Amino acid sequence: MQNGCLISSSAAALLLGLTAAAAEPPAPVDPPRRYEQILEIDLEGDTAALDLSIAPVYDAREWAFSARWDDCNLNSLTMREHMARVGLKGTFYLTQNDKADRFGPAFCRQLMQDGCSIGGHSMTHPRLTELSAGQIWWELCANRINREDDTDTTLNSLAFPYGLFRDDARPEAFPIITEAVRRAGYHHCVYATFVRDNPHLAPGECSTSWQVVPGDRVVDAEAFAAQLAKPVERWPESYRKLSHGLHLGVHPWQQGEEWAKLDAVFQTIAGRPEWWYCSLTEWAAYARQAATARLQIDTASSTATRRRVVITRAHPGDLGDAVPLTCLARGTAVRAARLDGQPIDLRRQGDATILNLPHRPSLSPPRRVGHIEIPAEADTADARRDGADFPGLRATILTEAGRLTLTLEAPATADLSDIHVRFRLPLAFQPGVVTCTATALPAGQAIALTADLPAPHPDPAWTAGPRYWVAEINATLAQEPIRLFVTRLQP
């Protein structure tokens, strides 16, 4: 079986965009899969008065509050414990494991207790602005893939090593690094300055949050309180124009008596009912679904006291978490609501009724993630390999004659279904993400999915360095949502 791939409509828009005015923002390079749900709302009064909107924070809280702690550091385990005591959650940004295997899957599992998560921080912690396009791409994308494999979770948030993403002496670094972030599958960055006024990002493509720093080595409660007061008390509306998220950071370097000082700071920010305490993975997932969801009132099928709303929303596997979408109903009182026929709990808050809408139960982020690395010298589709995570599920990825081919073979004992493939291409190629779908692959059978490679970028800055080829396969295997990466690094 041979299936060709289409460039997604937004990628086609990107190609068209190249001929448009320079001020035109780019289209998103890696839009999420979408699906529809039907929301029915029974109203006390006039349906025409209903004003329905999407809340910027889950459960209509005032702020999302999280934490960001960087690097492979055993002190992160202590940090997580101190946060958990007061109900704080956060995300640990990790590079690759070390040679002594101290920071592998077991370390991740310890960090992920009590709702914390893992984020990307590059493979080797380089100064990204000094690297070739090929190296930048591998540093960011391979890190995400390896850590998803380690944790069996999705990574959607990124922290740049040293916070470096631009260099005035090397102006091409900023667009190249931005492009690597977009096509690697990250859609949240802890650096607000990366997201704000970045002309290389599409509107709403990448979310962020505001950082507040208690002190990496020496905790300074007074300075922290003054920093936090800026977004929370002094200028909330101007901060919220960019993000409704706040996070602690940056390094878990505290020792001795500094822990007690940090505990005292944590006491001042814990237990606020108006804040959503979340990991940055959850915040990123919520921010992306709020930016991409569409509510369409179906006037034809609505009655005098009942509104029918079609909700188009992103697949939780492409958001990174299945956090519900919060809608606000204003203008007229809500008596009851059903999502795909299931009753929804209602809560009044001020002049609004809050509806938290869960994803369709059959859709979720992958519960297991695997990775098959194909050696650079492999040259035929027969070189299919097994991954440790899914025995019998074999694959290879090859480039030849201007085409990229993924060969996928289902295990002898289980069908593979709902197959969705993203080819994440090296930065030399535009568009950067090419998608393919296949409905089902019966047990023991193989399929070849191909994508024609666009012409390489004319600017050598974009083609320099190694080529890292990536196929990200989302599918259902024996009723379980899985993700398999098939990669190949050509020096």
Ligand SMILES: [Zn+2]
């Ligand atoms: Zn770091």
